[in-house]
Amino acid sequence: EPEVTQTPSHQVTQMGQEVILRCVPISNHLYFYWYRQILGQKVEFLVSFYNNEISEKSEIFDDQFSVERPDGSNFTLKIRSTKLEDSAMYFCASSEAPGLDFGQGTRLTVV
Amino acid sequence: AQSVTQLGSHVSVSEGALVLLRCNYSSSVPPYLFWYVQYPNQGLQLLLKYTSAATLVKGINGFEAEFKKSETSFHLTKPSAHMSDAAEYFCAVSVGGTSYGKLTFGQGTILTVHP
Numbered sequence: 367e368p369e370v371t372q373t374p375s376h377q378v379t380q381m382g383q384e385v386i387l388r389c390v391p392i393s394n395h396l397y398f399y400w401y402r403q404i405l406g407q408k409v410e411f412l413v414s415f416y417n418n419e420i421s422e423k424s425e426i427f428d429d430q431f432s433v434e435r436p437d438g439s440n441f442t443l444k445i446r447s448t449k450l451e452d453s454a455m456y457f458c459a460s461s462e463a464p465g466l467d468f469g470q471g472t473r474l475t476v477v
Numbered sequence: 478a479q480s481v482t483q484l485g486s487h488v489s490v491s492e493g494a495l496v497l498l499r500c501n502y503s504s505s506v507p508p509y510l511f512w513y514v515q516y517p518n519q520g521l522q523l524l525l526k527y528t529s530a531a532t533l534v535k536g537i538n539g540f541e542a543e544f545k546k547s548e549t550s551f552h553l554t555k556p557s558a559h560m561s562d563a564a565e566y567f568c569a570v571s572v573g574g575t576s577y578g579k580l581t582f583g584q585g586t587i588l589t590v591h592p
């Protein structure tokens with residue numbers, strides 16, 4: 367069964383460094399998403415992406431965040447200058463109809 | 478704006494007992510509603526969804542949920558719990574249309590199943 371894959375599974379970075387989280391959505395899906403879950407808090411929507419552009423973003427998704435689909439298979443989330451409060455589990459998702467398919471997540475730890 | 482409240486952060490049942498996980502939502506427009514399950518060290522897996530068709534929705538692993546507009550609820554049930562059902566369950570809502578993927582999640586309910 368096709369699935370969304372995310373790499374790496376765990377990333378540790380120093381505060382102020384740039385990180386890129388990578389995702390390979392399901393191949394025939396057209397909508398892509400990033401969500402995050404800070405430890406002990408709810409899963410939160412960050413951004414949705416369709417037709418090579420952002421379709422919606424939350425207030426969390428400020429100028430330090432960016433998304434890109436650099437080729438036909440990858441979908442990336444870049445955090446330019448990480449802060450301690452960016453430590454969270456980041457989930458990528460894709461869909462072709464209501465009901466998202468989520469990846470297993472990347473645990474980002476900022477130290 | 479939408480919101481979801483899951484009543485009970487922890488639910489414990491015996492194997493073979495009824496599972497009932499409660500979810501209430503708030504939405505200014507007709508909602509789409511979802512239940513996801515997360516097993517340890519895994520991603521979120523879609524259990525079932527309501528998208529304005531039948532109000533009783535059947536999902537995977539024997540779970541079902543009923544959309545009750547008058548009660549703004551979408552409770553998840555399973556007649557007989559199995560040990561493998563132990564996981565964290567998330568209820569989520571979206572507005573549908575082109576924003577169907579912008580989910581607002583509840584805080585999650587951890588289900589424990591004991592022998």
